[in-house]
Amino acid sequence: xxxxxxxxxxxxxxxxxxxxxxxxxxxxxxxxxxxxxxxxxxxxxxxxxxxxxxxxxxxxxxxxxxxxxxxxxxxxxxxxxxxxxxxxxxxxxxxxxxxxxxxxxxxxxxxxxxxxxxxxxxxxxxxxxxxxxxxxxxxxxxxxxxxxxxxxxxxxxxxxxxxxxxxxxxxxxxxxxxxxxxxxxxxxxxxxxxxxxxxxxxxxxxxxxxxxxxxxxxxxxxxxxxxxxxxxxxxxxxxxxxxxxxxxxxxxxxxxxxxxxxxxxxxxxxxxxxxxxxxxxxxxxxxxxxxxxxxxxxxxxxxxxxxxxxxxxxxxxxxxxxxxxxxxxxxxxxx
Amino acid sequence: xxxxxxxxxxxxxxxxxxxxxxxxxxxxxxxxxxxxxxxxxxxxxxxxxxxxxxxxxxxxxxxxxxxxxxxxxxxxxxxxxxxxxxxxxxxxxxxxxxxxxxxxxxxxxxxxxxxxxxxxxxxxxxxxxxxxxxxxxxxxxxxxxxxxxxxxxxxxxxxxxxxxxxxxxxxxxxxxxxxxxxxxxxxxxxxxxxxxxxxxxxxxxxxxxxxxxxxxxxxxxxxxxxxxxxxxxxxxxxxxxxxxxxxxxxxxxxxxxxxxxxxxxxxxxxxxxxxxxxxxxxxxxxxxxxxxxxxxxxxxxxxxxxxxxxxxxxxxxxxxxxxxxxxxxxxxxxxxxxxxxxxxxxxxxxxxxxxxxxxxxxxxxxxxxxxxxxxxxxxxxxxxxxxxxxxxxxxxxxxxxxxxxxxxxxxxxxxxxxxxxxxxxxxxxxxxxxxxxxxxxxxxxxxxxxxxxxxxxxxxxxxxxxxxxxxxxxxxxxxxxxxxxxxxxxxxxxxxxxxxxxxxxxxxxxxxxxxxxxxxxxxxxxxxxxxxxxxxxxxxxxxxxxxxxxxxxxxxxxxxxxxxxxxxxxxxxxxxxxxx
Numbered sequence: 065x066x067x068x069x070x071x072x073x074x075x076x077x078x079x080x081x082x083x084x085x086x087x088x089x090x091x092x093x094x095x096x097x098x099x100x101x102x103x104x105x106x107x108x109x110x111x112x113x114x115x116x117x118x119x120x121x122x123x124x125x126x127x128x129x130x131x132x133x134x135x136x137x138x139x140x141x142x143x144x145x146x147x148x149x150x151x152x153x154x155x156x157x158x159x160x161x162x163x164x165x166x167x168x169x170x171x172x173x174x175x176x177x178x179x180x181x182x183x184x185x186x187x188x189x190x191x192x193x194x195x196x197x198x199x200x201x202x203x204x205x206x207x208x209x210x211x212x213x214x215x216x217x218x219x220x221x222x223x224x225x226x227x228x229x230x231x232x233x234x235x236x237x238x239x240x241x242x243x244x245x246x247x248x249x250x251x252x253x254x255x256x257x258x259x260x261x262x263x264x265x266x267x268x269x270x271x272x273x274x275x276x277x278x279x280x281x282x283x284x285x286x287x288x289x290x291x292x293x294x295x296x297x298x299x300x301x302x303x304x305x306x307x308x309x310x311x312x313x314x315x316x317x318x319x320x321x322x323x324x325x326x327x328x329x330x331x332x333x334x335x336x337x338x339x340x341x342x343x344x345x346x347x348x349x350x351x352x353x354x355x356x357x358x359x360x361x362x363x364x365x366x367x368x369x370x371x372x373x374x375x376x377x378x379x380x381x382x383x384x385x386x387x388x389x390x391x392x393x394x395x396x397x398x399x
Numbered sequence: 400x401x402x403x404x405x406x407x408x409x410x411x412x413x414x415x416x417x418x419x420x421x422x423x424x425x426x427x428x429x430x431x432x433x434x435x436x437x438x439x440x441x442x443x444x445x446x447x448x449x450x451x452x453x454x455x456x457x458x459x460x461x462x463x464x465x466x467x468x469x470x471x472x473x474x475x476x477x478x479x480x481x482x483x484x485x486x487x488x489x490x491x492x493x494x495x496x497x498x499x500x501x502x503x504x505x506x507x508x509x510x511x512x513x514x515x516x517x518x519x520x521x522x523x524x525x526x527x528x529x530x531x532x533x534x535x536x537x538x539x540x541x542x543x544x545x546x547x548x549x550x551x552x553x554x555x556x557x558x559x560x561x562x563x564x565x566x567x568x569x570x571x572x573x574x575x576x577x578x579x580x581x582x583x584x585x586x587x588x589x590x591x592x593x594x595x596x597x598x599x600x601x602x603x604x605x606x607x608x609x610x611x612x613x614x615x616x617x618x619x620x621x622x623x624x625x626x627x628x629x630x631x632x633x634x635x636x637x638x639x640x641x642x643x644x645x646x647x648x649x650x651x652x653x654x655x656x657x658x659x660x661x662x663x664x665x666x667x668x669x670x671x672x673x674x675x676x677x678x679x680x681x682x683x684x685x686x687x688x689x690x691x692x693x694x695x696x697x698x699x700x701x702x703x704x705x706x707x708x709x710x711x712x713x714x715x716x717x718x719x720x721x722x723x724x725x726x727x728x729x730x731x732x733x734x735x736x737x738x739x740x741x742x743x744x745x746x747x748x749x750x751x752x753x754x755x756x757x758x759x760x761x762x763x764x765x766x767x768x769x770x771x772x773x774x775x776x777x778x779x780x781x782x783x784x785x786x787x788x789x790x791x792x793x794x795x796x797x798x799x800x801x802x803x804x805x806x807x808x809x810x811x812x813x814x815x816x817x818x819x820x821x822x823x824x825x826x827x828x829x830x831x832x833x834x835x836x837x838x839x840x841x842x843x844x845x846x847x848x849x850x851x852x853x854x855x856x857x858x859x860x861x862x863x864x865x866x867x868x869x870x871x872x873x874x875x876x877x878x879x880x881x882x883x884x885x886x887x888x889x890x891x892x893x894x895x896x897x898x899x900x901x902x903x904x905x906x907x908x909x910x911x912x913x914x915x916x917x918x919x920x921x922x923x924x925x926x927x928x929x930x931x932x933x934x935x936x937x938x939x940x941x942x943x944x945x946x947x948x949x950x951x952x953x954x955x956x957x958x959x960x961x962x963x964x965x966x967x968x969x970x971x972x973x974x975x976x977x978x979x
Contacts, residue, residue, distance in 0.1 A: 095853070097846025102457045102540065104845070104867045105877075108856075108894040110542045111847055117538020117593070157597075163449040163456070164618040165596035166603065174617055238658045238681070245651070245659055246443075246644060249620055347646035349447075349620040357619050361449070362842055 065390060069383065076379050083375045087368055088128050096362040098162045118162050131368060134159045139169055162363040171354065172370065178249050179338045179350030186270045187335050190277025191328060197278070198285020198324075202293065203312055213282065220279030225272050229345035232268045243268050247348040269346040273339055277331070284327050288320040295319075322392050329385035333377035430957070430975050435626050435639030437976035440956075441662040442968075445652040447619045447645020452602040453580060454532050455595060457540035462577050463666065464622055464643060466966035468515070468607030469580035472506050472525070473571065475964035477689060479760040479872045481571060485509055485520065485581060485608060490570075492917070501566035501917055506574070508557045513629040514583050515612045522559040525574060526551045527584030529561075534592040543876070544572050544579050568917040569873045576871050577966040581608070610636035610972040620645060630972065637958075637975040650674070656684040656951035664959070665951035666967060669815070672747025675949075684954055688749050690947040691963030692759050692877075693868040695750075695819075697808075697941040699723045699732075702900045704807070704859045711889045714858050716900055722798050723861060727785035729938035732862075734781070735826040737773035742944045744822070745815040749949040756930050757874045758945040760964075762919060763926040767935050770942075778830045789831060796831035805833040806861040811841040816864060819943070849892040856887045858898050866946060872964060875922075878929050879910045899939050906932055 098118065099111045115121060122130075134157065141153035158167040197217075201210040237245035244265050253259050292298065293316060301311045338352025351370065358366035389396050431437055448464035450456050472486040481489050487507045490496020497504045512520040529551040532539040547567060552560045561573055573579055583606040590598035604613040608631070611624035622643040626636050644662070652665040653674075658681030668675065668686070679686060703718035712718060722728050738752035754770035757763050782788075787796040787804060796804045808824065810816045817838060824834040837860065839853045844865075852859050869877035879885075880896035883903075887895035906929060913925045933940045948963045958974040961967060 095846070095848060095851050096840075096842040097848055100842040100844075100846035103459065103870075104865075105543075105870050106457050106540060107543050107876075108847060108896065110540065112894070113542065114538040114540060115847075117536060117595075160596050161618075165450055165452075165455050166599040166618070170599075171618055175620075233654070237661075238654065241659070244661060246647075246655055246661055248644075249617065250615060250623060250642075344647055345651075347644070347651065349617075349646045353646055354619065357447075360842070362846070 065387070069387060072383050072386070076383070080372075080376060080379060084132070084368075084372050085128065087371050087375070088131065089124070091364050091368055092124055092127075098362040098364075101361060131159065131365065135369065135372070142167075142169065159365050159369055161358070161366045163358065163361045163366070164363075168366050168369045171366075172351070172373075175338075175349070175351045175354050176336075178247070178348050179336065179343075179352065182247070182266060182269050182343075182346075182348050182350065183273060183335050183339050183352075185266065186273030186339075187277055187331065189270060189274040191281055193274065194278040194281035195285055195324075197282040199289060199312070199317065201282070201286045202289030205290065210286075213286075216275075217279035217282050220275040221283070225276060225339070225342045226345055228275065229268070229272050229342055232272060233345070236268060245346070247346050249349055269339075269342055269348055272345075273342050281324065281327060281331075284324050285320070288323050289316060292316045292320045318392065322389060325388050325392065326385045329381050329388065330378070332381050333374055336377055337374050431637045433634055434630075434636065437637040437974075438639055440638040440641045440971075440974065440976075441664070442641060442643040443652045443655050443662040443665040444643055444645050444667075445647050445649055445665070446667070448622060448643070449618050450602050451605055451613065451616060451622070452582075453578060454537075454539045454541055454582070455602060457578070460645075460666075463966050463968055465580065465605065466577040466609070466968050467611040467622075467624055467641065467643075467971060468605055468609045468613060468627075469582070470607065470609045471576055471580045472508075472574040474576050474966075474969060475872060475962070476969070477960045477962040477964070479691075479964045481575070481872075483509070485512055497570055501563075501568060501570065503560050503562045504567075504570040505554070505558060505560045508559075509631070510557070512608055512631050514606050514608055515627045515629055516583075516606050517629055518583075518585070519556075520581070520608055521556045522553040523556075524581050524584045525559045526553050527587070528580075528582045529573065531582055531587055531591060531595075534595075536593040537591065537595045539595075541578050544870075546572070548573055566915060566917075568914065568922065569875055571871070571873070576964075577969070578870055583607070611641055632972065636972040638971075641971075653678050653951055654681075656953055657681045657686075658683060660684070660953060663953040663956045668949045668951050669746075669749070671814075672743070675747065682954075684951050686748065687950050687952050687959065687961040688947040689961035689963040690751065690759060690945060691868060692757060692872075692874070693866050693946040693963075694753060694756060694758055694942050695864065695866045695944040695946055696756065697732075697823075697862050697864045697943065698899050699729055699862050699939055699941070700858050700860065700899065701939070704861060706859075714900075715888050716886060716902070720861070721800070721802050722787070722804060725785060726937055727781050728787070728804075729941070731778040731781045731830060732827065732832075733770055733938045733941045734774045734778040735830050736770075736823055736941070736943065737826070738771055738943055740773075741819055741822060745818055746944060746946060749947045750944040751947070753942050753945040754935055755942055755945075756934050756940050757877070757926060758942075760872045762923040763872075763874050763930075765927045765930050765934075767931070769935055773826075775826065775829055782831060787831070794828075794831070795833040803833060804831060805835070807835050807837060807859075808862050808864070809837040809839060809844075809860040810864040811844040811855075812838045813841070819864065847894070849894075854893065856893045856895065856898055858887075858900075863898075864943075874926055875910075875913055878913070878926060881929075881933060882907050882910055901933070901939050903932070 099114060138153055138156045138158055145151060145153050161168045164171060197213050201213045204210055233245045236243045247265050251258060251262055253262050298311060298316060301315050338350045340352035340356050343350050343352040355370050444460055446460045448461050450461055451465045453462045453465045470484045473481050473483050473489055476482050483489055485508055487509045490504050490506055508520060514520060529545060532541055533545055547563045548561055549564050550562045554560055586601050586606045590601060603616045610627055610630050612627045614625050615623040624641040626639050649668050649670050653668045653670060655662040656665040657678040660683035701720055701724055702714050702716055703720050704714040708718055742750040742752045752771050754767040755765050782796060786799040789796045808820060810820060820836045824836055827834050843851060843853050844855050855863055855865060881901050885895045885897035886900045887893045909925055909929050916922050934942055948961060950961055950967060952959050955977050957977045960970055962969050
């Protein structure tokens with residue numbers, strides 16, 4: 065198992081380098097100009113000088129090499145310095161964002177808390193709701209509960225978050241005034257009052273996202289349970305006179321979890337990717353909003369760094385899902 | 400159509416009511432008298448600021464945010480009149496501040512101004528600001544403000560002289576307006592040239608002389624500020640703390656001020672007039688508008704952009720346009736447009752139909768109105784008389800040479816612009832043109848990529864539409880964009896602001912004359928003449944709508960004077976909470 069993991073990790077390096085190159089070239093070839101958002105009253109000569117100051121006029125290979133060096137050498141040094149108080153990264157040029165003219169990693173670090181709180185919590189809530197619903201729906205197939213569950217998950221699946229989000233705002237912020245429509249990222253939880261405020265501002269975005277996540281995962285859970293319910297080993301278990309509870313929760317559930325774990329694990333990187341639309345609707349301003357504004361502003365270093373980090377997470381969680389297979393199913397051992 | 404007119408009328412009534420309320424407010428409710436008495440102010444800038452140093456970004460959102468901390472020597476008030484801020488008075492030739500030969504201007508700083516860290520503002524800071532922006536490799540966004548400046552000389556602690564390389568009839572370019580505030584020379588001393596982006600701390604929290612100091616800045620998210628203890632007016636600002644929040648879109652911003660009342664002020668609410676009207680009924684705020692010099696216009700390409708021409712010759716002066724070079728055709732295009740209807744649908748109260756390239760300030764505005772009335776019959780007659788008739792009966796007129804009047808009409812992707820396109824296409828087809836529409840993502844259209852065929856400078860179309868304006872109140876730089884030497888071409892990598900490829904000796908002579916004239920009335924006369932040459936005399940530029948600023952203001956917020964010539968937050972020190 066360990067050698068397998070190490071082998072996979074080593075294999076991931078060329079994969080990631082290739083992904084990095086593809087992202088870089090795609091961004092470079094795509095049309096767009098970071099100066100496009102400047103007012104037209106800025107004359108063309110000044111724009112040209114600004115582009116030069118951003119380093120845009122260097123050849124593409126130089127810029128890619130520089131980015132690689134900054135991402136894999138300078139930025140880790142900065143983290144190392146921050147932890148141990150050393151000075152390796154002093155005077156070294158970090159990856160600078162074109163819109164902020166400041167290190168992209170600092171901004172990303174600033175955005176992680178609200179994304180994890182809102183999108184991460186929504187994911188956890190979604191999974192916690194979805195798994196039991198999926199199990200009950202499968203065990204009592206075609207019951208009223210199953211039908212309601214199917215209806216709700218279809219709604220969650222097919223109604224886009226920009227609709228449910230705005231609908232909630234109109235009802236609960238504009239009409240009833242219960243929850244704020246704008247997320248305050250500067251709120252620090254220090255006591256009961258601020259905790260309540262934090263809870264109130266998280267209710268709507270978490271609900272919208274959790275509905276969407278739960279809809280997806282509960283369908284997977286239900287389908288996977290149903291697949292296993294008809295298997296021979298289930299009949300054998302029942303024939304042995306086992307309690308139905310044990311049959312479902314021990315035998316069926318454990319086997320049904322294998323594909324669901326993959327879906328859940330592969331969904332985790334999306335949490336870090338933020339929820340672009342939901343973050344915009346509720347003004348959460350996390351990683352999703354950071355990515356979309358960077359794309360709009362043609363801030364290539366920011367877009368490149370963010371998408372590459374998502375790629376790393378996806379490769380990593382793929383590996384985690386594969387390893388979890390082995391844990392859940394003793395028949396699958398990779399060595 | 401009647402629905403839209405009704406909607407606009409109701410909106411107008413609402414606005415008038417709001418205006419009346421605002422006018423009565425100060426009389427009924429007393430202004431506070433001490434700093435911080437009004438508590439907390441919430442500003443919503445849906446396009447959130449990215450950096451707080453206006454020399455590193457020219458984006459309006461960044462300039463607005465930085466104007467809370469940083470101040471220029473002088474700025475424009477809501478009427479476009481220059482008022483001294485850090486200067487003691489506005490230097491003129493009469494008071495001796497501007498030299499007789501117009502080659503230098505001497506500013507005297509106001510007495511006793513302190514930076515927010517307590518140190519005094521000196522002439523050295525003014526000189527440093529010039530050095531900072533003109534440093535090699537810094538990519539300063541406001542470099543054009545220092546064009547022609549050869550030196551900024553420190554005379555004494557309170558006096559500084561700006562020297563120009565020649566006579567400068569408008570010497571109020573450097574250090575004036577929110578594009579040119581003074582930086583603290585100690586804070587930015589190590590940030591010259593290529594080092595500029597490395598001074599993150601300074602760029603994210605500049606020490607200023609303005610009413611507020613940054614306490615927390617999260618780029619593209621939120622700025623938190625508190626009153627500057629060293630602000631020169633001891634009783635101001637009235638608000639103790641300010642939050643400037645961003646994110647979402649214009650609809651969300653309007654909702655936060657007009658419907659939920661979570662914020663007090665929302666910037667740039669360019670939304671459909673009927674959407675806004677519905678929100679004003681929410682009752683927590685009103686809309687404010689102010690007009691500057693922004694004009695949405697159609698520009699005609701005087702050269703042939705036909706794809707049949709070889710690359711490198713398309714849209715160049717080597718090939719004149721087959722019919723847009725004829726003034727009669729351009730005039731017919733202008734006559735066919737109902738500007739009043741367009742403006743009502745697209746902008747509501749935030750737009751006014753206009754026939755001028757320079758619609759304001761009054762001194763420079765021609766005030767033409769001859770284009771406002773739509774005249775489809777007259778347009779057809781004009782084409783008929785000029786020899787453009789439909790010879791083959793396909794509904795499209797042909798030139799005397801037999802070429803059909805087919806046009807490609809391009810603009811950037813934006814809901815209002817696509818409405819404009821659809822309506823104008825309809826009218827132009829009624830008078831016998833065939834019109835194809837195209838819209839291009841604004842980051843490409845306004846991006847300067849010389850390799851892209853879709854930029855507005857390259858102009859691979861017959862007509863195109865966008866908005867432009869000028870900084871401050873003097874249109875000289877704006878009007879000088881239409882001189883012969885600024886025609887974009889493959890030789891100049893398509894750099895150049897004269898996108899119509901217009902070239903007139905008379906016009907070039909006038910711009911030279913404007914550059915030597917200091918007398919304001921005379922400048923006004925020349926500018927009006929140039930405006931007329933481009934618009935109602937030749938219709939090279941077909942102005943459509945003068946666009947205003949549109950902001951949402953909470954009913955409980957007093958003292959707001961919306962300013963289209965400078966930062967909307969220019970007088971934020973005077974804003975206060977109306978108790979009631």
